[in-house]
Amino acid sequence: MERMSSKDVYMFPIMGSAVLFSLYLVFKFLPRYYVNIVVKAYFCVFGVLVLAANVEKLIALIIGPAATKPLDKTLFRVWIPFMSSSEEAKEAEEAGGQKNDESEGEEGAENNNNTKQQKKADDGRTPISTLDLISLAISGGVMYLYLIHNHWTTSNLLGISFSIQGIEFLSLGSYFNGVVLLCGLFFYDIFWVFGTDVMVTVAKSFDAPIKLLFPRGGDLPHSLLGLGDIVIPGIFVALLLRFDYELHRRRRIASGKGKETDTYHGRPSSLKYFYTNMVGYVIGLATTLWVMFAFGAAQPALLYLVPACLGSSILCALLNGDMRELWAFTEGEEENQSGDGDKKNE
Numbered sequence: 001m002e003r004m005s006s007k008d009v010y011m012f013p014i015m016g017s018a019v020l021f022s023l024y025l026v027f028k029f030l031p032r033y034y035v036n037i038v039v040k041a042y043f044c045v046f047g048v049l050v051l052a053a054n055v056e057k058l059i060a061l062i063i064g065p066a067a068t069k070p071l072d073k074t075l076f077r078v079w080i081p082f083m084s085s086s087e088e089a090k091e092a093e094e095a096g097g098q099k100n101d102e103s104e105g106e107e108g109a110e111n112n113n114n115t116k117q118q119k120k121a122d123d124g125r126t127p128i129s130t131l132d133l134i135s136l137a138i139s140g141g142v143m144y145l146y147l148i149h150n151h152w153t154t155s156n157l158l159g160i161s162f163s164i165q166g167i168e169f170l171s172l173g174s175y176f177n178g179v180v181l182l183c184g185l186f187f188y189d190i191f192w193v194f195g196t197d198v199m200v201t202v203a204k205s206f207d208a209p210i211k212l213l214f215p216r217g218g219d220l221p222h223s224l225l226g227l228g229d230i231v232i233p234g235i236f237v238a239l240l241l242r243f244d245y246e247l248h249r250r251r252r253i254a255s256g257k258g259k260e261t262d263t264y265h266g267r268p269s270s271l272k273y274f275y276t277n278m279v280g281y282v283i284g285l286a287t288t289l290w291v292m293f294a295f296g297a298a299q300p301a302l303l304y305l306v307p308a309c310l311g312s313s314i315l316c317a318l319l320n321g322d323m324r325e326l327w328a329f330t331e332g333e334e335e336n337q338s339g340d341g342d343k344k345n346e
Contacts, residue, residue, distance in 0.1 A: 003171045003331065004181075013184040016228075017192070024198045027205040036207040043158075043208040044143055051139035051161040056131055068131065075133075077125035146209070152222060158209035159227055166231040167238055174330040175243070175313075178236045182306045185232060189300035200298045216293070223292050225285075229301035233281050233309050240313055241274040243329050247322070273316055273326075280312025281305065 004012075026035055060068040146154035172178040192199040203211055203224050212230070213222040248268035284305040292299045317326040 152213035189302035193300040284308030
């Protein structure tokens with residue numbers, strides 16, 4: 001999971017604005033047809049992989065762990081750009097070698113044997129199992145239908161898959177970061193939707209699964225919901241779910257059932273922050289869609305989603321007396337993260 005730093009959060013609306021305006025200029029001055037060919041090719045390649053990852057999880061959930069295990073055995077290994085890393089494998093090998101040099105006697109021989117096995121298994125290529133092949137076949141079929149028919153249902157399937165992956169691999173790091181990011185994107189969304197035609201032009205010009213489409217009936221154009229309006233509030237909701245688990249951990253420590261070194265242990269008896277925020281998000285999204293249909297015009301979804309998400313979390317904290325804990329909630333120390341980054345750069 002990639003954890004956002006305070007700098008990332010502050011720069012996000014600025015970088016987002018730069019990318020959005022650059023895309024606007026591309027669509028304005030270059031042939032839209034050829035731009036969309038390039039964009040669609042890019043999203044199709046990664047769309048198949050992203051959808052396959054979600055299909056694999058769905059299959060495992062349906063058939064259960066016992067039936068999944070035989071299907072998850074590695075059949076062969078392949079090199080996949082951006083997913084396979086020979087550099088990481090090389091670093092792991094060098095690290096293992098250094099440890100072996102420091103080891104002596106039987107311990108050194110055992111470490112050397114383990115390193116050889118690890119070198120053989122981790123060669124920088126991605127392992128492919130039967131479950132992977134089944135998932136890729138299903139996702140490839142969905143992509144084929146999308147390319148041939150360009151139907152809104154297949155487009156939404158791919159868009160939802162991108163959203164799930166985004167929420168899964170991004171973390172805000174702290175509640176304060178979440179507040180700053182949502183507030184910054186609140187004004188970002190209002191400006192680019194109400195203040196200019198940039199956001200709407202890019203959204204309508206992009207022929208790729210970067211938005212969810214909602215039919216309005218007849219010959220009316222589909223209503224749009226950008227994936228950013230799902231992913232950004234989604235990672236905030238996920239943060240509050242982890243806050244529920246953190247409160248559970250602290251209560252176990254206070255009752256003498258846990259230790260300070262314990263990580264999240266067991267499902268909390270109450271996921272009040274998660275459920276409260278989910279309700280707030282649904283209300284904000286329903287409000288966005290209602291206003292969109294009522295006025296027949298594009299709406300900045302974050303105009304409604306940000307107050308709904310922040311308001312519901314703050315209200316829940318005030319009612320439960322957790323405001324101080326919520327405001328100070330941090331997933332690890334940013335200093336450690338930046339320190340690790342400096343070491344890697346050295």
